[in-house]
Amino acid sequence: MQNLKAIARLYFIHIFAFLAVAISTYYPPWDIILSMLYLLVIGSEALSLREYASKSRYLIILAWQAPGIILFLLVISHTAIWDLSNYAFFIMLFWYTTLAPLLSLLPGMFWLGWPLYYYFLLALPFVMTAYHFVLSSRVQLSNK
Amino acid sequence: MKWKQFNLIIFPLLALIFFLLVASANRHVFNNEHAVMYTYLQNARQGHIGYGFNSYYANNISFAGLEPGDLILGGYPGCSYGRFSHAGIYIGNGEVIESFGDLGVNIQPIYHYWEYSEVCLLRVKADPAVKKQAIEYVQRYQGAMFYPLAFKNGERYWNCTKIMWKAYREQGLEFDPGDDFWVAPDLFYQSDLVEVIRERNI
Numbered sequence: 218m219q220n221l222k223a224i225a226r227l228y229f230i231h232i233f234a235f236l237a238v239a240i241s242t243y244y245p246p247w248d249i250i251l252s253m254l255y256l257l258v259i260g261s262e263a264l265s266l267r268e269y270a271s272k273s274r275y276l277i278i279l280a281w282q283a284p285g286i287i288l289f290l291l292v293i294s295h296t297a298i299w300d301l302s303n304y305a306f307f308i309m310l311f312w313y314t315t316l317a318p319l320l321s322l323l324p325g326m327f328w329l330g331w332p333l334y335y336y337f338l339l340a341l342p343f344v345m346t347a348y349h350f351v352l353s354s355r356v357q358l359s360n361k
Numbered sequence: 362m363k364w365k366q367f368n369l370i371i372f373p374l375l376a377l378i379f380f381l382l383v384a385s386a387n388r389h390v391f392n393n394e395h396a397v398m399y400t401y402l403q404n405a406r407q408g409h410i411g412y413g414f415n416s417y418y419a420n421n422i423s424f425a426g427l428e429p430g431d432l433i434l435g436g437y438p439g440c441s442y443g444r445f446s447h448a449g450i451y452i453g454n455g456e457v458i459e460s461f462g463d464l465g466v467n468i469q470p471i472y473h474y475w476e477y478s479e480v481c482l483l484r485v486k487a488d489p490a491v492k493k494q495a496i497e498y499v500q501r502y503q504g505a506m507f508y509p510l511a512f513k514n515g516e517r518y519w520n521c522t523k524i525m526w527k528a529y530r531e532q533g534l535e536f537d538p539g540d541d542f543w544v545a546p547d548l549f550y551q552s553d554l555v556e557v558i559r560e561r562n563i
Contacts, residue, residue, distance in 0.1 A: 226369065233372035240379040242508070243542075245515040251375060258368045265365070292463075304411065306463045310508060317508055321517035325465070325504025332465035332504045 220273050223266060227281040230258055234315045248318040255315045259345075263352035278349050284312055285342030292339060306338075313341050390541055397442060397543045404441040412446035413437035418478040420561045424471055429453040430492020431484050432525060432555065434546050435477030444479055445546035448521045450499055450528065458499045460519040462509075466502045481550055481560035487534060495528040512542055522546055529554075 234255045241247040266274055279286075291305035310317065320334045328336070390396050404410075414437050429452055436445035449459030449469070457471045474480050485492060508518035513526070522544040526536050536552050537544045549555060 230368060230372060233376055237372045237376035237379060239510060240376060240383055242510070242518060243383050243512045243514055244379070245517065247379070254371070258371065261364055262368060303415065303462070307411070307509060310462065314508075317506070317518070321506045321508070323506070325502060327467075327504050331463065332467070332506070334465065334506045335463050 219269075220276055223262075223269075223273075223277045224280045227259070227262060227277070230255075230262065231281075231315060234258070235311075238318065239314050242318070246318075249322070252316055252318040256348075259349065260352050263349045266353040267355050269353070274350070274353050278346050278353070281349070282342045282346050285309070285345070288312060289339055289342050309338060313338060316341060316345075387540075387542065389539075393539060393541070395539070396541050397545045400443060400545065401441050409439045409441040411441060413439035413441070415476075417476045418563045420475055420477060420480045420563050422475065422480050422482070422559060422561045424455070424482070426558065427451050427471075427482060428484070428489070428492070429496055430487070430489070431482060431558065432549055433457055433471065433474050434479075434481045434483065434550060435474045436479035436546070438478055442545050443547035445481065445550065447477070448525055448546040448549060449474070450496065450525050452496050452500070458496070458503075458524075460505075460507050460521045460524050462507050465507050466499065466505045466519055466524055468503070478563040479561075482558040483549060483555040484558050485529065485534070485555050487529075487532070487554075491529075491532045491534070494532050498528040498531050499524055510543070513537075513544070522549070525549070 234251070238248055238251045238255065241251050266277065269277070288305045288309040292309065296305070313320075320337050323333045323337060326333050384391065390398075393399075416437070418437075431451040433449045433451060434445040435447045436443070440446040447459070447461075449457035449471075451471065452458050452468070455471050456468050457474070458466065458468050460466045461469075485495075502516070502519060502524060505519055506517065507520060509520055511518035511520045511523050513523060516527075520543070526544045529536060534554055536549055536554060550557075
């Protein structure tokens, strides 16, 4: 129950942050400020999980980033069924709207035929997993 | 207020504040029954979502006689935002510059427009020098980010029509006199600022 509550909180924050950031792109640079606020809020949610068992933390992080990971797999597998690969990237752009303002600050460079933001967007499920994982991990201080 | 409550409240509150700000500054868009968002919603109700049924339709339209600065529109059946779903600006040498999901603002061979079931070539009624400046404007943003809901404000997010609209607007040609949030590709087709060179419908 505790795990479900933590997952529900992350989804609730993510969905409303998506709306807020998407609308705030009308008033740049407010979108950048909201995107950074999103990182802070997610960070504070991660910190609150420090007392949770490792297994619970893994489950919460995985459940939270599952849509991003599934979309990542659809994009890199070039799934041809129903044009899913193409749509998956579009949906991924929507799903990570919360961080799109930060991606939009990247220089307009191409590498191996793709713009920089393409690679950073595909990396986001793993970057956010790592971000949450590091902040929710208990720091072990040794007294040697 | 405890931070746990703050985390849950802050984004719904910000979403509401920004929505009210955008809505109050754009009442004319909400009152316009032809606004892109209403077209999208009407088509979505009929089951048309996104850019429609992507396939290779081999329209084989001729690109002969195209001049730099001409516009190309393409569409698939079942597109939710009108007859056309995609747009690009011809830059010469068989190349078109456009904005697309995973490629951002980028240059492509014009022949990829053969894949659409609907295709149209448009000539902008403007001096070649104006068209050249419009092309130069678009080229400055190569590699910039594509975002489907890119509002007209700002120059960090682009979709296929915003980049073309902005490029010509900077030269004094306004393709969206209704001042909508977004510019649908069909708006270029309907504009008095262009003439149809040729079109095909498969």
